[in-house]
Amino acid sequence: MPYYRTALRMLGASQNPKLSEGDKALQKLGFKIGRNEYFAPTNVAVYFNGKGNSQPDPYFNGEGPERVDCNFCGACMTGCRYNSKNTLDKNYLYLAEKNGVKIFSESEVYDVRPLDGNNGEEGYKVFWRSSTKFFKAKGYYTAKGIIFAGGVLGTVKLLLKLKKTSLPNLSDVVGKFIRTNSESLIGITTFDKDKSFSDGVAIGSILKTDENTSLEPVHYGSNSGFWRILMSPMVEGKNVFIRVMKIARDLLIHPIKNFKVFTVWNWSKRTQILLFMQTINSKLKFKLGLFGLSSSMQEGNAPTAFIPKAKFLAEKYAEIVNGKPMVLLTETLAGIPTTAHILGGAVMGENSGSGVIDKNNKVFGYKNMYVCDGSMISSNPGVNPSLSITAITEFAMSKIPVKPEG
Numbered sequence: 399m400p401y402y403r404t405a406l407r408m409l410g411a412s413q414n415p416k417l418s419e420g421d422k423a424l425q426k427l428g429f430k431i432g433r434n435e436y437f438a439p440t441n442v443a444v445y446f447n448g449k450g451n452s453q454p455d456p457y458f459n460g461e462g463p464e465r466v467d468c469n470f471c472g473a474c475m476t477g478c479r480y481n482s483k484n485t486l487d488k489n490y491l492y493l494a495e496k497n498g499v500k501i502f503s504e505s506e507v508y509d510v511r512p513l514d515g516n517n518g519e520e521g522y523k524v525f526w527r528s529s530t531k532f533f534k535a536k537g538y539y540t541a542k543g544i545i546f547a548g549g550v551l552g553t554v555k556l557l558l559k560l561k562k563t564s565l566p567n568l569s570d571v572v573g574k575f576i577r578t579n580s581e582s583l584i585g586i587t588t589f590d591k592d593k594s595f596s597d598g599v600a601i602g603s604i605l606k607t608d609e610n611t612s613l614e615p616v617h618y619g620s621n622s623g624f625w626r627i628l629m630s631p632m633v634e635g636k637n638v639f640i641r642v643m644k645i646a647r648d649l650l651i652h653p654i655k656n657f658k659v660f661t662v663w664n665w666s667k668r669t670q671i672l673l674f675m676q677t678i679n680s681k682l683k684f685k686l687g688l689f690g691l692s693s694s695m696q697e698g699n700a701p702t703a704f705i706p707k708a709k710f711l712a713e714k715y716a717e718i719v720n721g722k723p724m725v726l727l728t729e730t731l732a733g734i735p736t737t738a739h740i741l742g743g744a745v746m747g748e749n750s751g752s753g754v755i756d757k758n759n760k761v762f763g764y765k766n767m768y769v770c771d772g773s774m775i776s777s778n779p780g781v782n783p784s785l786s787i788t789a790i791t792e793f794a795m796s797k798i799p800v801k802p803e804g
């Protein structure tokens with residue numbers, strides 16, 4: 399718990415003070431399904447002071463940058479343009495730079511070699527190349543220690559590659575125990591012109607719909623409507639032919655509703671994304687092939703794009719906002735579920751037979767090597783994981799002795 403408290407402080411988390419149209423509809427849904435006491439505004443890493451102005455650093459005794467009161471524009475998912483969202487460049491990275499850390503952005507690490515050719519006792523050579531330049535700049539640094547923190551799709555991909563090349567002592571568990579939060583993402587487009595789902599912080603409330611599942615309305619800012627082109631009517635079925643038939647049927651039975659949904663002015667303003675998440679565990683594994691990462695089942699039931707409970711809740715929500723539920727074409731056509739919270743792949747274990755890292759985030763088989771990102775998460779939290787990632791990382795860092803002064 400102390401590390402969760404530190405994480406909350408570092409991220410400047412506070413309770414969302416203003417419920418949006420989408421949040422109020424979620425609250426109504428809570429009443430409708432008899433779960434109203436499980437509705438709550440979220441804690442979000444956003445600065446609110448209610449005065450509409452900027453303030454000198456409100457979090458770190460004046461050591462951090464100034465912040466501006468949130469204006470509830472709803473664009474947090476695509477990046478806050480107003481200096482109100484407490485992104486890492488305003489807390490951890492900002493303070494690190496102030497303390498002498500050098501940050502090399504747009505640089506991708508592609509190799510890590512132990513200097514002693516063995517377990518890294520003497521340090522590492524870290525090879526990098528530009529991830530954005532056409533004629534790629536590259537080079538290397540030497541380091542006494544390494545922390546992998548590239549997110550699941552960065553860290554696990556690199557570790558899978560290094561296991562076969564420069565870091566053979568890595569556990570065979572690399573790439574295994576991948577979790578998806580067993581999610582479903584559904585867009586509800588309203589037919590009411592007076593409704594706006596773009597107002598309010600991106601995820602301003604949560605409803606625990608039963609002991610295993612949570613539902614959150616996710617806003618996008620006005621005119622951030624790219625997802626429109628990927629939408630299809632919400633259908634389910636055992637195979638693609640059945641689903642295509644059901645889409646055709648939906649288009650025939652509801653031509654006007656579908657026309658309105660696909661041509662609605664300012665899609666993001668009129669569409670509420672619902673994020674459905676479950677603690678139910680299913681484990682995938684990643685493999686690195688010629689075309690990058692691919693996934694397959696490790697154990698348990700496969701995550702599915704067709705979750706009856708998610709469909710039920712989406713339909714109830716659609717009734718409340720006078721809208722139509724739509725899902726991603728990748729779900730209806732290919733049957734591929736979507737996740738915003740890919741986790742695991744370098745999980746904790748008692749030894750290298752059961753995990754890639756130990757309970758203090760140290761990589762088995764190497765010295766001074768850590769993993770501190772979503773790939774360390776060893777269970778399915780069923781909610782947004784960023785606070786847990788920060789808190790567990792704080793715990794891991796607390797085990798590293800502070801360098802003596804002078």
Ligand code: SF4
Nearest residue numbers: 468469471472474478
């Ligand atoms: S709603 Fe989000 S994007 Fe808009 S000002 Fe507040 S934190 Fe920034």
